[in-house]
Amino acid sequence: MSFDLVIAADWSSGEVATGARPRKDAIWVCARLWDEVHLEYFPTRHAALRWIEDWLGQGHRTLLGFDFAYGWPAGFAERLTGQADALAVWDWLADRIEDGPDNANNRFDIAARINDAFPGVGPLWGHPHGRSYPGLPARKSDRRDLDLGEHRVCEEVGSGAKSVFQLAYAGAVGGQSLVGQAALARLRAAHPEIVAWPQQTGFVVPEGRIVLVEIYPSLFDDVVEAHEIKDARQVLATASAFAAMPDDWFTAPAGLPDRDRIAREEGWILGVGPTGPMSSQGRAPDDCFALPPGVHWTPVDEAMATLSALTPVTSVEEIPVEAAAGRVLAQDLRAKRANPPTPNAAVDGWGYAAATLPEGEIPVAEGRAAAGQPYGTAVPPGQALRILTGAALPDGVDTIVLQEDATVRDGHLQLAHRPKPGANTRAAGEDVARGDPILRAGNRLRPSDIALAIAAGHGSIPIHVRLRVAVLSTGDEIVPPGTDGTGIYDANRPMLLAMLEAWGVTPVDLGHVGDDAAELADTLDRAAETDAILTSGGASAGEEDHLSRLLSTEGSVAHWRIAVKPGRPLALGRWRGTPLFGLPGNPVAAFTCAAFFARPALLRLAGMDWLLPRRWTVPAAFTKTKKPGRREYLRSRLDPEGRAEVFRSEGSGRVSGLSWAEGFVELPDEAASVKPGDPVRYIPFSELGLG
Template sequence: MFDLILVADWSAAGSPTGQAPRKDAIWVCADLGGDQTVAYFPTRMAALDWINGWLARGYRTLLGVDIAFGYPQGFAQALTGQTDGLAVWEWLARHITDGPDNANNRFDVAQVINRMFPGIGPFWGRPAQLDLPDLPPTARVRRDHGLSDHRTVEQAVPGAKSPWQLAYAGAVGSQSLVGLAALAGMRRRFGAEMQVWPQQTGWREPTARITLAEIYPSMWPLSSEGDAIKDRAQVIATAKALRKVTPDWFTAPREQPDAARIAAEEGWILGVRPAGDCYALPRGVSWTPVDAALATLRRVSGPRVGASTVPVGEAAGRILCGPLSAIRANPPTANSAVDGWGFAHATIPHGCVPVVAERAAAGTHAAAPVPPGHAIRILTGAALPSGVDTVALQEDATRTQQGVTLRAVPNAGANTRPAGEDVRAGDVILPAGRRLRPSDLALAIAAGHGTVRVHDRLRVGVLSTGDEIVAPGAVGPGIYDVNRPMLLSMLAAWGMSPVDLGHVPDDEDLLRDALSNAPVDAILTSGGASAGDEDHLSRLLSREGQVHHWRIAIKPGRPLALGDWHGRALFGLPGNPVAAFTCGALFARPALLQMAGADWSDPEPRMVPAAFAKRKKAGRTEVLRARLRGGQAEVFASEGSGRVSGLSWAEGFVMLAPEAMDIAPGDPVPYIAFADLGLA
């Protein structure tokens, strides 16, 4: 179809990447009739000049660029007032500055865009030294910005990254900001000779001399496995793949729902077919990204429990039904912050001050009014009697039979605490959905509460499946049932009401009965969620229940089935203990807590230096058992999901994004402590 194939692997580097070829920089491959020329560029301006030179030669050309050509639905309208993705390109071209030395303002522009949306976000990720308060450094703090994390096409591509991420491993958002601004200039330069697919062409074969399309090089197997620089190998492999392009590559996505809007607003990756198509990816089946699976769980996991009023002392671990307001102020009256002598500052005489016979102490009846010019012995926490507005420290006074002499008169109001200094009556002290901690109970009691209204505990059953499973400690052959006791204890740690549903062998009828008769609100199973002859759970769920997601792009974690069985949420966890623990913590926990009445809970990873090296392939989110030592993340020696010892060794997870990456010691990686997952 094309005489010339150009493939560009882009970069958003803020300075030249050096004269020596290196990874994570700009690489471009020109394939003219099968003859390839590959070039490295330390700056974007140099790369654009080279590409424009090839485009000016007059060949019928396909130019593929490795950046997102659009954003999720709603972004273009909010930014430009149009549902046209190319209007976003022009907006960026007017606001992005990108110099010949790669210096650019992409993070500042991202902050400007974030201010145009409600809540926090959508863009996130920035160097720590940048003072940009409206550009959050991590994804987890974002909220209420109203946009999806992924475009439609990214649901069909395992490993495709969100365009909102601007920094850290696997980020692609920065490349898009600077890249789209550059491509807008290229469009103006070539005018009618260039068409952007599918934003300008729709789902039709392009007719202009130059076709500009979005690509995703990780889709294509590398033809240069021995190449020391992966970026170079990828542009070579992608150019060879695009040399085989046929018209249906451009037209196939038109069969999906909402196809016209997607083409104009979000764009598409050349070579990807719609999710659900058996050819969703040229290399095989499609897998659901972790973010998409969690978004589904958040949508379907509404509260499923009643409510009770319980004594506040018995409410630890329970979830508040509604916001809790203070019944009375804390402190309820103005009081003394120290042991000392109280008086009215404006009336205190010089020299010896007469002392009233009574004293004021915490917990006693209110002392009688103190006459002007007199002092009263007062203890910490005692209510200030009428006629007292200041307290002198006892060590700053001398007591005699005639009265008390102050070494120095303190400032008016010194050493006193006003009523309501901590909490005022009517203040909301705890939000609805809060899982109550001992410290929360202290606040509730101080604010006047003897009882609280909480959600009933969610009943969650745990069922083991498989002929090979035997009870812990059993004598003879078989696989010990590690998962059921482990999962039951995890549920207890999360404040659920765990229900042991026992074990069923590989028998479809027995499994159906166990699921249907379980007196619970949700069920965790382990094993049987794959597609083998004895994997009855997946078939039962497909025929008689509801499957939300089955193939989820996570390691460890396959197979993992998320669905619903006759009104009960069902989590079909893998049989391997490490995978069951991981999926229970990352998928079941936030969904179960929301069903129990709490807010959706995504723990916030913190970026820490890696104490390991790893080369990761694209396609799945990878979860490594890890722990912190000396402020660095160590990972367990084996990634095998049957190595139970790694769970005991670990104290948290390192979460690696779906993109391919090379991690060297010292590189920042996201770490989630087990304590943040309620599992310390």
Template sequence: MFDLIIAADWSAAARPTGPQPRKDAIWVCADLKGTQTVEYFPTRTAALDWIDGWLEQGHRTLLGFDFAFGYPAGFATALTGQDAALPLWDWLAERIEDGPDNANNRYVAAQEINRLFPGIGPFWGRPAHLDLPDLPPTDRARDGHGLPERRAVETVVPGAKPLWQLAYAGAVGSQSLVGLAALSRLRARWGAEMQVWPQETGWTLPLARIALVEIYPSLWPPALAPIKDQGQVIATAQALRDATPDWFTAPGLQPDADRIAREEGWILSVQPAASCFALPPGIHWTTVAEALATLRATFPCRQAKQQVPVGAASGRILATPVTARRANPPAANAAVDGWGFAHASLRAGVIPVVPGRAAAATTTADPVAPGHAIRIFTGAALPPGVDTVALQEDARVDDWGLHLRAIPKAGANTRPAGEDVQAGDAILPAGRVLRPSDVALAIAAGHGTLPVRARLRVGVLSTGDEIIAPGATPPGIHDVNRPMLLSMLSRWGVDAVDLGHVPDDPDALRAALDAAPVDAILTSGGASAGDEDHLSRLLAAEGQVHHWRIAIKPGRPLALGDWKGRALFGLPGNPVAAFTCAALFARPTLLQMSGADWAEPVPLRLPAGFAKRKKDGRREVLRARLRHGAVEVFASEGSGRVSGLSWAEGFVMLPDEACEITPGDLVDYIPFADLGLA
């Protein structure tokens, strides 16, 4: 259908990204009849000039950019009076300033847009140094702006993020603001030679020479390349080369298709589904990937920095990068016990021995005269006049002096200064959870204290009239979850706070949540939709629900939200589901809030020692362990079978899609050790 494919991975950077190719910058791949050219650009202007050069060649072209071509329903109408995306592009082009050096006013422009809406929002997220009172720094500060959170296509694509977030990890909103302004100017340049799909064409194949489309590179595994972004545009261009006409036409079968095409737009290649999941119809179920992406974007680290003695730093999270204060070793030293001398000064025969010895790295010995030797021990600094050490096993001393069986090579059995680390070397990155070995390195590099993040305080609250204390006499259900979750938190390096137990009473629950002296809260029970499930209703009415129906088994119901400035994980009441959801959702979020890197474990691909058939629609997590080179799973998938948690040593992760596993098939296995739970 197209001779030339151009796939652009965009950036909203406010300054040039530098001469060296790097990630999180602009990458463009041009594929002309199967021959690819990939380029990195430090500025948007340079990228657009390069793209223009290709367009001027006159080929039938499919040109894709990886930012949203429209906004959720109502946004365009509020700004332009028209429920159409293209007038909005022009409106933004008049207000977005974007210089050739990438300098732009996107945050100021977003604040001005926010002022046109009631309440606070819709845009949020900005650098801390910007004084923009009408552009809230966090999602939690938004209220009453009246717009949907997502476009229709973003409810279909796993991991697609809302356009309202302008800053912090995973933000995509800034790209669209500067990108749409740029595309408005691109359309003006090419006029009738360019059509925007589907805003101008509807759900038909564009007929103009240049088809301008929205793409989403994360839909395809990146090609092998030194930088992931580079690999993504290569893979995207390859996928677009194989596009079929139904990529352009099939989305027109969805409800409200005409308005979506005109106002919101669509991602090329995404096919709408009658139901995203094989779960109750009429309800949107959030994928695991989308839920994790929301958590990652919503809960950055805000913990203060503090200095602690290096001996107390193990298990803490490094707040800033650490460089070596001194070389290790600080001076050239002996690697063995033996005899030291200057290699070039030796002569045949007996070697005179000078008085004294070099014993420790902190002692100094007198210079050793040429042709002489000195007794030296492992770790001792080489005295002046010594550059080589002979093993004591290869030497003999008598009244005449030192006799060597053989003269070693110059420099033998010595370690140069800074062999391990040079002064000024980067030794530990920010966000690292410090291990005893890291502490050893910091001490060797001259540090007595280390900059770490203040510990995150995380509370655990049990709910329900049926819950009784461990060891208490029935009737009732013993509180398995609260002690279990507190133990899990302690392994993750946070301060675990026992918030106790509250009955099925909304006022008591509200009071417990309000009074909790913590940064985040884990609850168990009460997150469903029953008469006594007060958590979900309270969270919706007085807090903020990010996701509620998440397509995972076990794990229903699971509420992910925010209670008045604190992350809240409304875990299921069944212990297996609570354990699973805490490990998969709470752990990476709490570690990130604590200052560590986002920590989703990479599964091992191992042969299955079991058989299972799974329906389409949700991620399934099985308790498992590795035996005799194969992964076996627990006999029951019931969420109340706590014995399966003790039996298991990890999880098998089955994909969202339908699958059938037979013994020997490779499956994804995550050991509990990779979840901090071994």
């Protein structure tokens, strides 16, 4: 197809400008004029549209693409506007969407008005946490009595794009489609030469100077472009692909029924066709996690970097300090008073003012000072007072002699020797002064921390509400513990529930789900009401691995196929915005991945600092050769000589190895050859919160 200029835009519906510094999850636009490439980042939609319009005004034959949905599932347009025409929805939105130069917009309010035109509750759903829009449900599961399909035909054919009805949470496209379609209507009004494909042209090669198309930059992940930000790489790759595409990318798949209605009402993604990148010759529709050529697994450090960006999600409450052991401190603490609050005695003995003592015998003052029983008056100069450990020093006392170094006879004190002035006393605040920092936010409080907080004057402290983590196991082969038959006992779920208890978070047991995608989706919706989700099984790519498919179509996946052994089929993603850890089904792999990936992430969500286990260097008591490419964790324990021995088998189904082990030996991503006596990195279970 002959276009002089190709413009590819990665859009955003954000409500605030993203700042001057280029960043991900923002607006990136690539303009490719013949072989000349221009890549720009924009903090606002207005700035991006001005730049695009400058290009449109230069008179080139132009292909212009944006990465949001140009149409809606069948029936939506006619119900909203009375016309089965996507462009009618564009115009309807242009009359109502307010989109300011600072990115402020009213898309959620308009979404609630759209829902009023439909029976039941929905179809649009999703909005930021903490907000309320009457008529716009926060969750997909809150919708009721809908009579529309969830996806457009082009999405079902194979793009894997999310439903345009989803307005919020990871990967959502609905919000940017609302503000985007309104912008397209205004762009068409300003530039009558624009032709929208396929809404105005059908599935034919379009004529016209400016052709407007819907794009899906993820179709071109396999194209290598040099840029550190994924959004920028994708628009570069998309513009390059469209500059060289054949004419038949504009045709629909063979046998597509009702193509005229689909073109006019639902629209189409350029490249989803008989020979485009999303075709039988390109990536298969269900190959949802395909990685660029030559990349098979995500390195452990890359996955960890993604997880370390998580932030606390729990609220803060004030509780009595004596009930705070094991909880996560929400704010830095300073001492409310000095410890000790007054000068006091460090021993049982006799106190006096060293500078006033007479030579020889020392008169003894009447009474005594004890902890909690202050003397109440000053000790006369030259006299000594009986004083006990912890007692506040009365005026006239600055030194204490040990009771075993003194005797009393006839009301006078005789000293075996005279200690130096100030001996055996504690100064006020010598431990902690009033206002001193004592405990940092993000610490999980130990019994010793509780003692310090109390000593420093705190009766109650601010802590994070306990993180709630849902746990479920999947698979028809799983049966309850102790059940007769040949099924696989559900060892993972009780194990994970116990691990969460050990980490100080609240486990929520959601039981077991069989190989039923609808039941799994419903259970995940319930799980999303907690703060995080742990699943076991179903994260691979088999026919019954529904979790991976659901995450790709209705959730989001940050990483899959982590380069770790055991545990390659480990999915890190989100469901309805809630972090999800799709753990492998084998117990050893589930245990290992939960300990190394889920634990630091969950503790971060719970309010703690990012915390990785410490490694000890110890001599090996084994021989091992490994290939490069994956980090390996071997079940291990220390022998009586302090050397790391490893379990006899590396099989991830050998649960006995977990009980035998007391830690892991960690082998690096690179190739390694270990012989007895070589130094290796050993991580005891105690460093994983499981000691």
